[in-house]
Amino acid sequence: MEIERARRSPNHKARPAGVTPSLIVLHASAGKADAGDLSWICSPQSKVSYHYLIGRDGTVYELVPPERMAYHAGESEWKGRKFCNQYSIGVAWCNRHDSSELLTDKQLQAGRALLDWLARKYHSVAEIVTHKDVAPRRKSDPHLTPNFHAPDWCGGLTR
Secondary structure, eight states: OOEEOSOOOSOEEEOOTTOOOOEEEEEEOOOSOHHHHHHHHTOTTTOOOOSEEEOTTSOEEEOSOTTEEESOSOSOEETTEEOGGGGEEEEEEOOOOSSSOOOOHHHHHHHHHHHHHHHHHOTTOOEEEEHHHHSTTTOOTTTTSTTOOHHHHOEEOOO
8 A cells, every 4th residue: 555645734733742543533525526625635724634535546645644633523522532633543535425425446445454554553543433423413424425334444453
């Protein structure tokens, strides 16, 4: 798996002192085109970012280094711990999230490879969840994506 690091989002900051990623949060971008998703995430006006974005062609873009805090989960909580951005890695698939657009085979393969790599690289990551899991009153992604089945992607990591 190759990771493209040529584009960077300005929307990030240092994690709190002593905090390492312990969670991966999966998203769907809700954008119509990869170029538009990238442009928006790399714009200071958006005030949003993901650590990784997976294009429809399977390209994996690292937009924020995982050591930094990206702005992907917003008001969120997991198992009683608030502010998921502080301790998570955000991974998004470019997808309209409109209940009709499927993730491409290349996106599914790249997503699996990326999550496996992140789990090996960041031993502190214990679980994979969705944006809906951490912000259920506000968000539904990526659950409206027809071929996204949370049990195939989410749960505790065993090593």
